[in-house]
Structures are given as structure tokens and as C-alpha cells.
Amino acid sequence: MTSRFTELAVDCxxxxxxxxxxxxxxxxxxxxxxxxxxxxGSWVPTxxxxxxxxxxxxxxxxxxxEARTVKNRLHFDISPIDNSTDDEVTRLLGLGAARTDVGQGPHCGWVVMADxxxxxxxxxxxxxxxGRQVVES
Structure with a gap:
């Protein structure tokens, strides 16, 4: 017997x-x-x-x-696929995300944001x- 990871629920x-x-x-x-x-999702499950x-x-x-009261214990990690990390951060800021500090330090290698x-x-x-990174207009 086994199970499948089918969905991730986010309270909001x-x-x-x-x-x-x-x-x-x-x-x-x-x-x-x-x-x-x-x-x-990226597909319709059957x-x-x-x-x-x-x-x-x-x-x-x-x-x-209820409101969120503490740092998330589970979070999404995303990787840009067609532009630089800096360009993706700029795009996400335009969509309503914000930079945030969870104690990661300035040289951690990733950018922590909040939805x-x-x-x-x-x-x-x-x-x-x-050489194939697309800059969005």
C-alpha cells in the first residue's frame, strides 16, 4: 500500500x-x-x-x-526558468510580493519573499x- 502527495493546502x-x-x-x-x-495546478488531476x-x-x-502568527514551517522554493533571479524578484514585487527577512543573512544565495x-x-x-534569459517588458 502507498499514498500519493496530491495537494498542498494553504490556510489564508x-x-x-x-x-x-x-x-x-x-x-x-x-x-x-x-x-x-x-x-x-499545472494539470487537472484524474x-x-x-x-x-x-x-x-x-x-x-x-x-x-485566524491570522498567521509565526514564521511558516513549510514554504515554497521557486526557481526562475527564463530570466535571472534578480529579474524574477522584480516581477514578483510587481505582482504583490515583498522582500522579507527571516534571519537568512545577506549572502545566503537566495531571496526570501512573502506573498x-x-x-x-x-x-x-x-x-x-x-545567454537565453528573457527580459519581460
Whole structure:
């Protein structure tokens, strides 16, 4: 017997807003919506696909009444695929992210940011081929 990692749930105040932010960051689409919940992903899961092999998990944003009170114990790490890390940080700032300090120090090799509800995430090194980084206009 085994299980599959099918989704990651994120508690939040505004599921629509946070889902829209992460759709823009990750180029995901909304795949399901119900009262107080929005699920996004890069694919639409089917039982057959999930049973056959491990697939990328979806993100499920769920409305909760309480506020976040401490540093996240779990966070997203993202890697730009078609521009530099600095250009990606600039793009994310334009989408509503903010730089944040969780004690990482100035020379850690990644950039710590927070989404519009304050959830920390890290922007890692770029995966763009050298010389093929696209600058967004």
C-alpha cells in the first residue's frame, strides 16, 4: 500500500486573491473552486493519472478566520526558468510580493519573499540557459 502527495493546502484569508497571485507566479490555472476554497495546478488531476504515477501536487487555498502568527514551517522554493533571479524578484514585487527577512543573512544565495498574505517563499538561482534569459517588458 502507498499514498500519493496530491495537494498542498494553504490556510489564508482570501483564497481568490492568493490563488490569483500564485497562478501568475507559477503559470498555473484554477482547476476547482468552491465556497472558501480555490485549487490551482499545472494539470487537472484524474484518479487514473494519480494512481499510475506521482504527479505534481496542486495548491489548495482555504479560507480560515485566524491570522498567521509565526514564521511558516513549510514554504515554497521557486526557481526562475527564463530570466535571472534578480529579474524574477522584480516581477514578483510587481505582482504583490515583498522582500522579507527571516534571519537568512545577506549572502545566503537566495531571496526570501512573502506573498500578499505574508507567507514566506524563496526565489532560488535561475534555471534559464546562460545567454537565453528573457527580459519581460
Amino acid at each position: 484569508h482570501d483564497p481568490e486573491r492568493l490563488a490569483a497571485f500564485w497562478c501568475q507566479v507559477l503559470d498555473f490555472k484554477v482547476i476547482d473552486r468552491s465556497e472558501g476554497k480555490v485549487e490551482i 484518479i487514473e493519472d494519480v494512481r499510475a504515477r506521482q504527479m505534481p501536487p496542486t495548491l489548495l487555498f482555504i479560507r480560515v478566520p 500578499p498574505e505574508g507567507n514566506e517563499f524563496c526565489v532560488l538561482r535561475t534555471l534559464a540557459p546562460q
